[in-house]
Amino acid sequence: VKRGQVVLGIESSCDETSIGILKPPRQVLANIISSSLEKHQPFGGVVPEIACRFHLENIDIVFDEALKKAGTCVEDIGLVAATHAPGLIGALLVGVSFAKALSLSLDIPFVGVNHLEAHLEANRIEYPDFKPPYLGLLISGGHTSLVRVAKAGKYELLGGTVDDAIGEAFDKTAKLMGLGYPGGPIIDRLAETGDPDRVPFKVALLPGTFNFSFSGIKTGVLNYLNQHPDFEKDKNDIAAGFQKAVVEITVKKTIEAAREFKLKRIGVGGGVSANSFLRKRLQEEGEREGLKVYFPSLQYTLDNGAMVALAGFLKYKRGETSNLKLPALPSVGW
Ligand code: KG4
Ligand code: ZN
Numbered sequence: 619v620k621r622g623q624v625v626l627g628i629e630s631s632c633d634e635t636s637i638g639i640l641k642p643p644r645q646v647l648a649n650i651i652s653s654s655l656e657k658h659q660p661f662g663g664v665v666p667e668i669a670c671r672f673h674l675e676n677i678d679i680v681f682d683e684a685l686k687k688a689g690t691c692v693e694d695i696g697l698v699a700a701t702h703a704p705g706l707i708g709a710l711l712v713g714v715s716f717a718k719a720l721s722l723s724l725d726i727p728f729v730g731v732n733h734l735e736a737h738l739e740a741n742r743i744e745y746p747d748f749k750p751p752y753l754g755l756l757i758s759g760g761h762t763s764l765v766r767v768a769k770a771g772k773y774e775l776l777g778g779t780v781d782d783a784i785g786e787a788f789d790k791t792a793k794l795m796g797l798g799y800p801g802g803p804i805i806d807r808l809a810e811t812g813d814p815d816r817v818p819f820k821v822a823l824l825p826g827t828f829n830f831s832f833s834g835i836k837t838g839v840l841n842y843l844n845q846h847p848d849f850e851k852d853k854n855d856i857a858a859g860f861q862k863a864v865v866e867i868t869v870k871k872t873i874e875a876a877r878e879f880k881l882k883r884i885g886v887g888g889g890v891s892a893n894s895f896l897r898k899r900l901q902e903e904g905e906r907e908g909l910k911v912y913f914p915s916l917q918y919t920l921d922n923g924a925m926v927a928l929a930g931f932l933k934y935k936r937g938e939t940s941n942l943k944l945p946a947l948p949s950v951g952w
Pocket of ligand 2: 733737758888889920921
């Protein structure tokens with residue numbers, strides 16, 4: 619990437635078509651996010667075919683808008699990065715193909731980015747002091763992972779969910795309660811005025827590991843709802859009780875992992891990091907332990923192109939580029 623050139627980051631792994639433009643090392647000139655969420659809501663979850671068609675119809679528009687917003691032209695792009703894994707295969711292919719075409723036609727390097735890494739590295743956009751070594755906590759609709767990042771580009775999985783992801787637990791619990799999709803933000807809002815101790819729920823502890831299990835708590839909620847057909851009036855307390863159970867175990871294991879691996883920084887990423895109770899509790903417990911906890915602001919928490927541009931630029935700086943044969947992969951480890 620030459621002086622004056624920018625990095626283009628493309629995100630299309632799920633329901634957001636997003637393109638970010640980064641002026642290295644960390645200035646975001648544009649971060650356009652176009653979401654198909656509304657189209658999936660009647661189905662109670664993301665429909666892959668709808669997501670994929672939406673990306674196809676929108677990527678050109680998002681691209682033009684991003685360039686315009688950044689005040690740059692196509693010739694200013696010195697590097698193109700795209701999320702190539704994990705995600706919905708048809709959706710990923712749209713962004714990856716678009717990136718490869720740009721790379722080929724502009725004769726610029728291309729870097730494939732792991733979506734999970736991008737979520738963690740997103741913290742660097744706003745916090746110049748955020749860098750390895752750190753403990754990454756990735757919490758989203760598809761993932762719950764504690765990752766040790768001892769040095770740049772080295773991700774070591776310490777633990778993760780053995781069943782449902784934390785965001786999935788929020789979504790499924792909301793569904794049981796007859797709330798909308800996605801359930802996380804709705805439960806977050808209801809819980810604000812609920813009593814978290816009136817309807818307590820239990821979550822599996824899996825002691826001695828950094829693993830999580832979030833599937834059992836659904837049964838707890840379901841049993842409660844079945845026993846209390848008039849639960850409507852208590853839904854704020856149920857939401858607060860559920861949220862407290864999943865958040866407290868997450869905070870506890872995160873702090874324990876930071877302590878065990880002597881990591882002083884915790885970088886949080888993924889959709890569930892928007893949860894207000896989790897932010898508050900992790901911040902409190904982190905302070906108590908003398909740790910610094912980083913959360914990206916909302917525009918960099920949601921799936922977005924800026925985090926992909928940043929993660930791509932970091933890879934490029936480490937000498938890693940991808941060739942045009944790089945596949946899109948639906949699932950991938952760390
Ligand atoms: O990272 P993300 O946008 O997509 C994935 O890669 O999965 O995360 C979406 C997830 C959904 O499960 C949604 O319910 C959850 O993040 N979420 C929340 C909140 N906002 C979004 N969960 C709890 N509290 C929130 N405020
Ligand atoms: Zn994501």
